[in-house]
Amino acid sequence: MTETRLLREQGVTAPAGFRAAGIAAGIKASGNPDLALVFNEGPDYAGAGVFTSNQVKAAPVRWSQQVLKGGRLRAVILNSGGANACTGPGGFQDTHTTAEAVAAALSQWGTETGAVEVAVCSTGLIGDRLPMDKVLAGVTEIVHEMAGGLVGGDEAARAIMTTDTVPKQVALHHKDNWTLGGMAKGAGMLAPSLATMLVVLTTDAKADAATLDQALRAATKLTFDRLDIDGSCSTNDTVLLLSSGASEITPSPEELEAAVLAACDDLCAQLQADAEGVTKRVTITVAGAGCDDDALVAARCIARDSLVKTALFGSDPNWGRVLAAVGMVPFTIDPDAITVSFNGSAVFSDGAPMPGAREVDLSGADINVVVELNQGSGQAMVRTTDLSHAYVEENSAYSS
Amino acid sequence: MTETRLLREQGVTAPAGFRAAGIAAGIKASGNPDLALVFNEGPDYAGAGVFTSNQVKAAPVRWSQQVLKGGRLRAVILNSGGANACTGPGGFQDTHTTAEAVAAALSQWGTETGAVEVAVCSTGLIGDRLPMDKVLAGVTEIVHEMAGGLVGGDEAARAIMTTDTVPKQVALHHKDNWTLGGMAKGAGMLAPSLATMLVVLTTDAKADAATLDQALRAATKLTFDRLDIDGSCSTNDTVLLLSSGASEITPSPEELEAAVLAACDDLCAQLQADAEGVTKRVTITVAGAGCDDDALVAARCIARDSLVKTALFGSDPNWGRVLAAVGMVPFTIDPDAITVSFNGSAVFSDGAPMPGAREVDLSGADINVVVELNQGSGQAMVRTTDLSHAYVEENSAYSS
Numbered sequence: 056m057t058e059t060r061l062l063r064e065q066g067v068t069a070p071a072g073f074r075a076a077g078i079a080a081g082i083k084a085s086g087n088p089d090l091a092l093v094f095n096e097g098p099d100y101a102g103a104g105v106f107t108s109n110q111v112k113a114a115p116v117r118w119s120q121q122v123l124k125g126g127r128l129r130a131v132i133l134n135s136g137g138a139n140a141c142t143g144p145g146g147f148q149d150t151h152t153t154a155e156a157v158a159a160a161l162s163q164w165g166t167e168t169g170a171v172e173v174a175v176c177s178t179g180l181i182g183d184r185l186p187m188d189k190v191l192a193g194v195t196e197i198v199h200e201m202a203g204g205l206v207g208g209d210e211a212a213r214a215i216m217t218t219d220t221v222p223k224q225v226a227l228h229h230k231d232n233w234t235l236g237g238m239a240k241g242a243g244m245l246a247p248s249l250a251t252m253l254v255v256l257t258t259d260a261k262a263d264a265a266t267l268d269q270a271l272r273a274a275t276k277l278t279f280d281r282l283d284i285d286g287s288c289s290t291n292d293t294v295l296l297l298s299s300g301a302s303e304i305t306p307s308p309e310e311l312e313a314a315v316l317a318a319c320d321d322l323c324a325q326l327q328a329d330a331e332g333v334t335k336r337v338t339i340t341v342a343g344a345g346c347d348d349d350a351l352v353a354a355r356c357i358a359r360d361s362l363v364k365t366a367l368f369g370s371d372p373n374w375g376r377v378l379a380a381v382g383m384v385p386f387t388i389d390p391d392a393i394t395v396s397f398n399g400s401a402v403f404s405d406g407a408p409m410p411g412a413r414e415v416d417l418s419g420a421d422i423n424v425v426v427e428l429n430q431g432s433g434q435a436m437v438r439t440t441d442l443s444h445a446y447v448e449e450n451s452a453y454s455s
Numbered sequence: 456m457t458e459t460r461l462l463r464e465q466g467v468t469a470p471a472g473f474r475a476a477g478i479a480a481g482i483k484a485s486g487n488p489d490l491a492l493v494f495n496e497g498p499d500y501a502g503a504g505v506f507t508s509n510q511v512k513a514a515p516v517r518w519s520q521q522v523l524k525g526g527r528l529r530a531v532i533l534n535s536g537g538a539n540a541c542t543g544p545g546g547f548q549d550t551h552t553t554a555e556a557v558a559a560a561l562s563q564w565g566t567e568t569g570a571v572e573v574a575v576c577s578t579g580l581i582g583d584r585l586p587m588d589k590v591l592a593g594v595t596e597i598v599h600e601m602a603g604g605l606v607g608g609d610e611a612a613r614a615i616m617t618t619d620t621v622p623k624q625v626a627l628h629h630k631d632n633w634t635l636g637g638m639a640k641g642a643g644m645l646a647p648s649l650a651t652m653l654v655v656l657t658t659d660a661k662a663d664a665a666t667l668d669q670a671l672r673a674a675t676k677l678t679f680d681r682l683d684i685d686g687s688c689s690t691n692d693t694v695l696l697l698s699s700g701a702s703e704i705t706p707s708p709e710e711l712e713a714a715v716l717a718a719c720d721d722l723c724a725q726l727q728a729d730a731e732g733v734t735k736r737v738t739i740t741v742a743g744a745g746c747d748d749d750a751l752v753a754a755r756c757i758a759r760d761s762l763v764k765t766a767l768f769g770s771d772p773n774w775g776r777v778l779a780a781v782g783m784v785p786f787t788i789d790p791d792a793i794t795v796s797f798n799g800s801a802v803f804s805d806g807a808p809m810p811g812a813r814e815v816d817l818s819g820a821d822i823n824v825v826v827e828l829n830q831g832s833g834q835a836m837v838r839t840t841d842l843s844h845a846y847v848e849e850n851s852a853y854s855s
Contacts, residue, residue, distance in 0.1 A: 111782030111790045141778050141790070143807030181775020182808045290779050361761070361842075362850055369851030375581020378541050379690050382511030390511045390541070407543030408582045442761070444847050450762055451769030451843075 059230045059314075061321060066224030068208030069236035070259035072096045072299025075207040076200045077214030080193025082136035082186060083179075088214035089136040090193040092201055093255050094161070095129055099300030102128025103268035104174065105275050107292035113140030114147040115175040116291055118154065122174050126264025128297050129172035131255055132157045132197075133215050134190065135240070137179040140290040149185050150175045156191050160198035176253045176293045178217055178240060212238040215253055218449060223325040225318045233260040233302040235314045239322040252279065252326060254294040256318060259302035262311055270312040271296045278319040281351070281437045282327060283358045294319075327438045332446025335367050335417075337439045340425045344433035345386065351435035353384045357424065364442035367422055372415040374402040381426055392429040398422060459630045459714075461721060466624030468608030469636035470659035472496045472699025475607040476600045477614030480593025482536035482586060483579075488614035489536040490593040492601055493655050494561070495529055499700030502528025503668035504574065505675050507692035513540030514547040515575040516691055518554065522574050526664025528697050529572035531655055532557045532597075533615050534590065535640070537579040540690040549585050550575045556591050560598035576653045576693045578617055578640060612638040615653055618849060623725040625718045633660040633702040635714045639722040652679065652726060654694040656718060659702035662711055670712040671696045678719040681751070682727060682838045683758045694719075727838045732846025735767050735817075737839045740825045744833035745786065751835035753784045757824065764842035767822055772815040774802040781826055792829040798822060 068075050073095060080090040095102075104123040106116050122128065132153060139146050154173040161168040177185070201207060212222035215238065223239040241252025256271075275294055296315065306314070327336055339358045344350035357363055360380035366373035374395050382390065391406035398419075402412035422441075440446075468475050473495060480490040495502075504523040506516050522528065532553060539546050554573040561568040577585070601607060612622035615638065623639040641652025656671070675694055696715065706714070727736055739758045744750035757763055760780035766773035774795050782790065791806035798819075802812035822841075840846075 109779060109782040110784070110788055111778045138775070141775055141803060141806070141808065143791075143805065145807070181773075181779060182803070182812065288779070288783050290775075290782060361846075365847050365850035368847065371851065373580075375538070375541055375690075378511045379509060379581060379688065382509040382690060383688050384510070388510055391543075403541060403582070405543065406541070407545070408541065412582065442847060444844050446761075447765050447768065447842060447844050447847055450765035451771065 060228045061317060062226045063224055065226045065236060066208035066212050066238040067093050067236050067255050067257045068206040069226035070234040070257050070299065070301070072259050072301030073257045074201050075211035076197050076205060077207060077210030078193060078197050078200060080196070081189040082134055088210065089134055090197055091133040091211035091214035092197045093131040093211060093257065094201060095297050095299050097299055099261060099298055100127050100129050100172065101262060101264045101267055101298040102126060102295065103264055103271045104293060104295045105271055107289055109288050109290050111141065111290050113138050113177060113291040114142060114150040115139055115177045116293060117147065118150045119174040119176065119293060122171055125171060127172055128174055128295065129168045130157055130161060131174045131176060131295055132194065133176040133253055134185065135178050135215050135217050137177060137183055137185045138181045138291050139177040139185050140181040142182065142184050146184055149187055152187065153190055153194065156194040157198070160195055164198055164202045174295055178215065178253055178291055181290060208236065208238065215240040218331055220329055223322055223329070225321045227314050227318050229306065229314060231304055231306065233304040233306060234258065235260070235318050237318050237322055239326060241326045252292055254322060256296040256315065258298050259300065260298060260311060261300040261303065261305040262298045266308050266311060267296045267298055269308065270315040273312050274316040274319040277316060278323040281435070282323050283355055283437050283439050323438065327440065330440045331449045332443040333440040334443050335420055335422050335441040337367055337422045337424065337441060338436055339439060340423065340436045341428065342425065342434045343428040343430055345431040346433040347435055349386050350433040353381055353426065353428065354435050354437040356380050356384055357426065358437045358439035361442055367417065368441035368443045370417040372397050372402060372413060372417055374412060377424060377426065378403065388428055389430065394427045396425045460628045461717060462626045463624055465626045465636060466608035466612050466638040467493050467636050467655050467657045468606040469626035470634040470657050470699065470701070472659050472701030473657045474601050475611035476597050476605060477607060477610030478593060478597050478600060480596070481589040482534055488610065489534055490597055491533040491611035491614035492597045493531040493611060493657065494601060495697050495699050497699055499661060499698055500527050500529055500572065501662060501664045501667055501698040502526060502695065503664055503671045504693060504695045505671055507689055509688050509690050511541065511690050513538050513577060513691040514542060514550040515539055515577045516693060517547065518550045519574040519576065519693060522571055525571060527572055528574055528695065529568045530557055530561060531574045531576060531695055532594065533576040533653055534585065535578050535615050535617050537577060537583055537585045538581045538691050539577040539585050540581040542582065542584050546584060549587055552587065553590055553594065556594040557598070560595055564598055564602045574695055578615065578653055578691055581690060608636065608638065615640040618731055620729055623722055623729070625721045627714050627718050629706065629714060631704055631706065633704040633706060634658065635660070635718050637718050637722055639726060641726045652692055654722060656696040656715065657699070659699050660711060661700040661703065661705040662698045666708050666711060667696045667698055669708065670715040673712050674716040674719040677716060678723040681836065682723050683755055723838065727840060730840045731849045732843040733840040734843050735820055735822050735841040737767055737822045737824065737841060738836055739839060740823065740836045741828065742825065742834045743828040743830055745831040746833040747835055749786050750833040753781055753826065753828070754835050754837040756780050756784055757826065758837045758839035761842055764839070767817065768841035768843045770817040772797050772802060772813060772817055774812060777824060777826065778803065788828055789830065794827045796825045
C-alpha cells in the first residue's frame with residue numbers, strides 16, 4: 056500500500072484480528088436485527104472508551120466504564136431495541152448477566168474470556184427492562200454464528216441501528232500497512248458530550264490502552280462532541296476503541312491519533328447525514344472568539360436554536376435569528392463587530408444587513424453558517440441539521 | 456368594590472388616566488393593525504421597565520432603556536411588522552425620530568411632551584429598516600385618533616399582534632378602588648429573560664418609579680422569565696409599567712407587587728396558550744433541588760428539550776426523555792433519588808419505572824410534569840408547550 060485510504064465498507068472487521076456478527080434476536084418487535092458482537096482475536100487486547108457525560112447513565116454504560124478501567128477488552132456485545140436505562144438494580148444485573156453469558160459462550164468456543172473483558176452497549180427506548188430470555192438465547196446464537204467464520208462487520212453495523220436508515224461504517228487503511236475500522240449508530244438524541252450513539256472502532260495497530268485512550272479522547276472531543284442534532288444528550292453514549300495488534304505495526308501516537316480522528320470525523324458526517332428528519336446538513340462555524348471554548352459555546356447556541364433550525368428547514372436566510380441566538384452567549388460580545396455569512400455570502404456586517412441578505416440561496420442540502428465575532432482567534436465548528444416536520448413526526452410517536 | 460377581581464378586558468385603558476389607540480399604518484404588508492399608542496394623562500407619570508437580556512438588543516430597546524433611566528414615562532408607541540433590530544445606526548435614528556414625532560404630535564394636541572418621555576417598542580422580523588414614511592404618518596394619525604376620545608385598549612392590544620392569534624389583555628380591579636391593566640403580545644422566540652414579547656402595564660395607583668420598578672422586577676422574575684416556549688430569547692423583549700396616580704390611592708408596595716404579579720401571571724398564561732404551534736400547555740415543576748435557582752435550571756433543561764416536547768406533542772408519556780434531560784443539569788444529582796410524575800401519576804421512582812408508567816393519559820391539552828430531586832427544598836415552575844408540526848410550519852416560512 057502506498058497511500059492511506061478511507062473507505063466506507065467492512066467497518067469493524069476491516070482490521071486484522073477482529074470478527075463480528077449481527078443477528079435478529081427478537082429484542083425488537085419488528086424482527087429486525089438487534090444484536091451485534093465484535094470480537095478481538097488478539098494477539099493484543101487493549102481497549103479504551105469514552106462515555107456519555109449525562110448524569111443519568113444507563114446500566115451498560117456503568118458496566119462498560121468498569122470494564123474499561125482494566126484497559127483490556129476482548130469483546131463488545133451491543134443491542135438495539137432497548138436502552139436498559141433507568142431500569143434500576145435489576146437492569147444493571149441484566150447487563151452483568153449478558154456480559155457473563157458472552158464470556159461463557161466465547162470460553163466454550165475455546166477462547167477463555169472473563170465477563171470483565173466484555174463491554175456492553177444498549178440503545179433504544181429508555182425505561183424498559185430487556186427481554187433477557189431473548190438476549191441470552193441471542194448471545195448463544197451470535198457467538199455460534201461468529202465462530203462459523205464470518206467476518207460480519209456489515210451485519211454488526213446493521214444490528215445496532217434504531218431510527219438510523221443506513222448503517223454507518225468506515226475503514227482507514229494506513230499506508231504503513233495497518234488498518235482502523237469502525238461502525239456507528241445514532242440518529243436522534245444527538246448532542247455534545249457524545250451523541251446518542253454507539254461507536255465501536257477497531258485497529259490491528261499495536262498500541263497500549265493509554266495510547267488508545269489518548270487518541271480516542273482527542274478525536275471524540277473534535278468530532279462526536281461537536282455533533283449536535285437536537286441538544287439532547289443520551290444516557291447510553293459509548294465510543295470504544297479496541298486494538299488487536301495483529302498487523303504487528305506500531306504507529307506513532309500522532310499517526311494513530313490522526314487515523315482515529317479521520318475515522319471519527321467520517322462517522323460523524325455519516326451520523327449527521329442520517330439524523331432524524333434531516334433535510335439539511337448544517338455546519339455552524341464561529342470564528343474570532345476570545346478562545347476556542349467560547350467559539351464552541353457560541354456555535355452550540357446557534358446550532359441548538361429552534362428558530363434558526365426551522366428557518367433553515369424552510370431554506371430561509373433569516374440571519375436575524377442567528378444574531379438573536381448568538382446574543383445569548385454567556386460571555387461579552389460586541390454585536391456591531393459581528394459578521395454573519397450563509398454559504399459564503401455575507402449577510403450582516405457593521406451592525407446592519409448586507410445588500411441581498413434576504414436573497415441568499417439556501418435551497419441546497421448543505422448550509423454553512425459562519426459567524427465572525429472579531430474579538431480574538433478562537434474558532435470552533437459544530438455540525439447540526441435543520442428542524443423539520445419529519446423530526447417532529449419521528450419523535451412524537453417513538454415509545455407508544 | 457368589595458373584592459379584587461381579575462378580568463380579561465379593557466387592558467391598558469382599564470385604569471383611570473390612560474388612553475390608547477391602535478391603527479393600521481401600513482407597516483405590515485397584510486394591512487392589519489400595526490401601530491399602537493398608550494398615553495398617560497396623569498397626574499403622575501412614573502414608569503419602570505425591564506428588557507431583554509440578549510446582548511443583541513434592538514434599537515427600540517436601547518432607546519427605551521435610556522428613557523426609563525429618568526423614571527418618567529408619558530407615552531409608549533409600539534409597532535408590529537418589524538423589529539428594527541440589527542439595523543445599525545440608521546435603525547436607532549428611526550427609533551429616535553419616532554419618539555420625537557410622538558412627542559411633537561402630543562404637544563400639538565396640548566400635552567407638552569418630550570421625546571425622552573416616550574418609550575418605543577417594536578416587534579416583527581429582525582434586520583429590516585422600518586418604512587419610516589408610514590410610521591410617521593401613522594404617528595400623526597394615531598395621536599389624532601386617540602385625541603378623539605376613544606379609550607382604545609382593545610385596539611392597541613390588537614395592533615401589537617404578530618403571529619399571535621388573539622389579543623392578550625388583563626385588568627385587575629383592586630378592592631381598594633385602584634386598577635392595574637395590561638396588554639401583551641408574543642407567540643414565538645419565547646424564552647427566559649423575558650419572552651419575545653411586548654407588555655405594557657398601566658395603573659391608576661399612586662406609586663413612584665422605584666416602587667414600580669421593584670414590583671415589576673419581582674413579578675417578571677416569577678412569570679415572564681419562566682415562560683420558555685422555544686428557548687429562543689428575543690432582541691426586543693420589553694415590559695413597561697406606567698402609573699397615572701389618577702385613583703389617588705397609594706397601595707402598599709406589597710399590594711402593588713401582588714397585583715403586578717397577578718396581572719403578569721395571567722398574561723403569561725395567555726401567551727403560553729397562544730404560543731406558536733401550541734397543542735399542549737405544559738408546566739414543568741422541579742422540586743427538592745438544593746435551592747430555587749437549581750430547580751429553575753433543571754426545569755428549563757426539561758422545558759427546552761426537543762425530545763421531551765415532541766413526545767408531549769404525541770401525548771406520549773416518554774418519561775425516559777425527562778430523565779435524560781434532567782441528567783444534563785450543571786449540578787450533581789442522584790438519579791436513583793429522583794421521582795417523576797405526569798399529571799399526578801408517578802412514572803419513575805427509586806431508579807426504576809412505576810407500573811403503568813407507559814399508560815398515563817396525556818391526551819388532554821394540559822400536561823403537568825413534576826420532577827422531585829429529593830436533595831433539598833428548592834422549587835421552580837416553568838411554563839412551556841409541546842413541539843408540534845405547526846411550530847415547524849410557522850417558523851420555517853416566516854421571513855420569506
